[in-house]
Amino acid sequence: MKVEGRNAVTELLKSNQTVDVVYVQNGMRDAPSRQLLTEIKQAGIKVSFVDKSVLDKQSQSKHHQGFIASVSDFEYADFYDIANNLPDNAFIVVLDGVEDVHNLGSIIRVCECGGVDAIIIGKHRSASVNDAVMRISEGSANHIKIAKVTNINQALDELK
Numbered sequence: 001m002k003v004e005g006r007n008a009v010t011e012l013l014k015s016n017q018t019v020d021v022v023y024v025q026n027g028m029r030d031a032p033s034r035q036l037l038t039e040i041k042q043a044g045i046k047v048s049f050v051d052k053s054v055l056d057k058q059s060q061s062k063h064h065q066g067f068i069a070s071v072s073d074f075e076y077a078d079f080y081d082i083a084n085n086l087p088d089n090a091f092i093v094v095l096d097g098v099e100d101v102h103n104l105g106s107i108i109r110v111c112e113c114g115g116v117d118a119i120i121i122g123k124h125r126s127a128s129v130n131d132a133v134m135r136i137s138e139g140s141a142n143h144i145k146i147a148k149v150t151n152i153n154q155a156l157d158e159l160k
Helices: 006-014 031-042 052-058 079-085 101-113 131-136 152-159
Strands: 002-004 019-025 046-050 067-071 092-095 118-122 145-149
Touching (some): 002 006, 006 019, 006 031, 006 131, 019 031, 019 052, 101 131, 118 152
Parallel strands (some): 019 046, 118 145
């Protein structure tokens, strides 16, 4: 999976997720880019400097801002771990039928900012956490537990 954009890559570094390599556009000299590059190097992550055209080819959104990180696919949390290990007053958001990755990314970002403990999404007729969701959520998907379930109604019964 590829994580695109300066903010998304910054949040990825904070998540302690394993990053294979970060592709950085040649000539990135502005202060935020230099700061992010320093953080990437301090984390011991391999950096590959490439031309803008290479990043444009790798980018799905074409809004990479000079940074694309390559990571393994998103790992969903186990629903039963979430259901059994959260406090009684846990804040859980259950999403059914959110098919647009832009909407899912925005919801994840708002949930993380709002203090949500976990998000439950359906396996069918729902968007999955992918590159676009990571970019739109600005990396918030790395900081919140997200589980995929086959049956939303059963999941709600379990949570009750």
